[in-house]
Amino acid sequence: MAEIITPVLPKTGGNENKTFVKIIAVVSMLVDHIGVVFFPNVSEMRLLGRIAFPLFAWGVVTGAEYTRNIWKYALRILIVGVISQPCYMFALNHKAYELNVFATLLLGLLGIAGIRENRFGSRFWGPALAILASCAVKVDYGYQGVLLILLLYGSRKSPGSIASMMIAYCLYWGFGTTPLQQVFGLPVIRQVSFLPQGTKLFNHIAQIQFWSILALPVILLPMRSRKEGLHLPTWLGYTFYPAHLLIIAVIRHWREITAFFSR
Numbered sequence: 525m526a527e528i529i530t531p532v533l534p535k536t537g538g539n540e541n542k543t544f545v546k547i548i549a550v551v552s553m554l555v556d557h558i559g560v561v562f563f564p565n566v567s568e569m570r571l572l573g574r575i576a577f578p579l580f581a582w583g584v585v586t587g588a589e590y591t592r593n594i595w596k597y598a599l600r601i602l603i604v605g606v607i608s609q610p611c612y613m614f615a616l617n618h619k620a621y622e623l624n625v626f627a628t629l630l631l632g633l634l635g636i637a638g639i640r641e642n643r644f645g646s647r648f649w650g651p652a653l654a655i656l657a658s659c660a661v662k663v664d665y666g667y668q669g670v671l672l673i674l675l676l677y678g679s680r681k682s683p684g685s686i687a688s689m690m691i692a693y694c695l696y697w698g699f700g701t702t703p704l705q706q707v708f709g710l711p712v713i714r715q716v717s718f719l720p721q722g723t724k725l726f727n728h729i730a731q732i733q734f735w736s737i738l739a740l741p742v743i744l745l746p747m748r749s750r751k752e753g754l755h756l757p758t759w760l761g762y763t764f765y766p767a768h769l770l771i772i773a774v775i776r777h778w779r780e781i782t783a784f785f786s787r
Contacts, residue, residue, distance in 0.1 A: 611769035632673025698734025
């Protein structure tokens with residue numbers, strides 16, 4: 525008798541193909557960091573780079589759903605974050621107290637752990653403490669990044685909930701960030717004559733961080749298998765972050781490096 529294999533039902537309403545999400549995220553991140561360091565006046569590269577963080581945040585949400593041990597998962601993120609910090613500092617000219625994105629992802633995951641474990645009411649104080657910690661320590665994307673992870677976790681079950689949350693959050697997130705003047709040679713619309721009350725809305729849309737909304741189609745793709753198609757080793761995803769920063773740092777500081785060794 526043939527063995528009956530029970531299909532694994534998806535645990536979220538979004539894209540669960542971790543390799544596909546990871547590839548789009550790292551390519552977007554690479555474009556963003558190359559733009560920051562070598563092409564600071566090319567706003568299109570920064571705009572495309574906005575795709576990366578929401579996808580990493582979604583990866584943490586789905587990873588928390590499928591991991592067998594959320595504390596071991598948190599430890600892996602912590603280790604990669606510590607290893608990456610010197611590369612982050614030298615590649616992007618950050619200070620030691622300015623922590624890289626893995627610190628943001630870690631705080632978001634710890635907030636999710638508090639919700640899931642619910643020990644002594646941790647479903648309430650766990651995420652609150654994670655957000656407060658991101659205000660006390662300077663992490664990449666700040667408390668807004670941690671809040672996005674928690675909101676994605678809260679809306680994870682339904683595509684409609686994810687979409688509604690992302691649209692509302694990106695409008696909020698965009699306010700007060702770097703304004704866009706033009707994109708791909710086209711001027712950015714800030715008001716429309718027949719929508720006189722829409723000026724504030726368009727001003728939000730004209731801010732660079734709003735365009736994190738570009739990650740939404742990737743998050744909502746109906747890819748429900750974790751291992752569908754191309755599969756990348758887990759270690760490759762973790763090592764790419766410090767490795768690409770190290771390469772950027774070496775290129776950026778090549779003259780100083782060669783001068784030091786030529787003494």
